[in-house]
Amino acid sequence: MANVKDVLKIGFAYTGVVVGAGFSTGQEILQFFTNNGYISIIAVLLSGFLILFTGKWTADVGYDLEAESHVDSIMNTFGPFFGRLIDYILAFFLYGVAVIMIAGAGSTFYESFGTPPWLGSLILVIAVYITLNLNFNKIVIALGVVTPYLLVVVIIIALVTYFNSPMPLSEADRFAKPELTVDGAWWWDAITYSGFTIAVAFSFLTMMGADSKSRKVAGYGGIAGSIIILVLMLMINLGILSRLDAVNDVELPMLLLGGEIHPALGILLGIAMLLVIYNTAVGMLYPFLIRFLAPKSRGYSILLPVSLVLGYILSFAGFADLVGTVYPVMGYVGLLLGAGLFVKWIALLGNKKNRTRV
Secondary structure, three states: OHHHHHHHHHHHHHHHHHOOHHHHHOHHHHHHOHHHHHHHHHHHHHHHHHHHHHHHHHHHHHHHHOOOOHHHHHHHHHOHHHHHHHHHHHHHHHHHHHHHHHHHHHHHHHHHHOOOHHHHHHHHHHHHHHHOOOOHHHHHHHHHHOHHHHHHHHHHHHHHHHHHOOOOHHHHHHHOOHHHOOOOOHHHHHHHHHHHHHHHHHHHHHHHHHOOOOHHHHHHHHHHHHHHHHHHHHHHHHHHHOOOOOHHHOOOHHHHHHHHHOHHHHHHHHHHHHHHHHHHHHHHHHHHHHHHOOOOOHHHHHHHHHHHHHHHHHHHHOHHHHHHHHHHHHHHHHHHHHHHHHHHHHHHHOOHHHHOOO
16 A cells, blocks of 8 residues: 555656646647647557656666766766766756746636736746745655646546537547647657657656655556556547637637636636646756755755746746747657667666666
């Protein structure tokens, strides 16, 4: 029973880090999958399959290397030159996604409750500042709490929309706009999205793997989180696909679907969105900060508010534009990470010396 709790703790926290503003609002799924039309269902399954393996590899390698940050895994996998290059690129994108979460909070507060975007973003900044002054275990627990709630709300909205949509699913291709997807080729969009997911999760999942009680718990935690992410991807894609005639005209597609069912459901989803936006902002900014400074050190206490204030200013570039610009590039970085992780994972399987903690 203890192992199951530990596995779910990792799985829920992993999901909480990945499922941020773009995911929960449906904007990510729309841009990477749904606008390809009916074939997007196959694309989601392909991407989920890749996420399943890379999630397990990341947690396993983090455990084996006892990684204190993503730097340990990257340097050990790619060597000093390429490792350092990838390390800096990943750190840049971690901060970029944190900025997107701040922008997403502004959009979600506005669409859900009519709150001015600047105020919504400011509320998130304050919440993240408070959380990142806690210790690591409390941060992991905070990240995992919202995942079951989000899962229930998304499944309800997706299924109700599917069964009650005025547009038959068979007509989805008529309203599909492949030109609005990241690449235009559904299979490459699927692969790129899996890369983006591992790039987002890599730093925090590496640390969670290292903090696990056993390699088995680390690996199963990665698998559990990947399965939850796949279910959420399928449900969100199904719901948006059922209203593809309308979702391209709004910034937050899932909020549109929830509001069409019942205003109360739209509010519940708005709350869920804000919670997962908070999750991802925490999950991105924490590994970014400890990449450079020890937690709770004097430098950490200075860099934390400075990075949040700068992120708040940069967030005014706009949510949807930031998603479309940053996420695809981060996907390519993630694909490189995934390939390197696979090679390292195979090497660790065959090398008992590197698995003394198992």
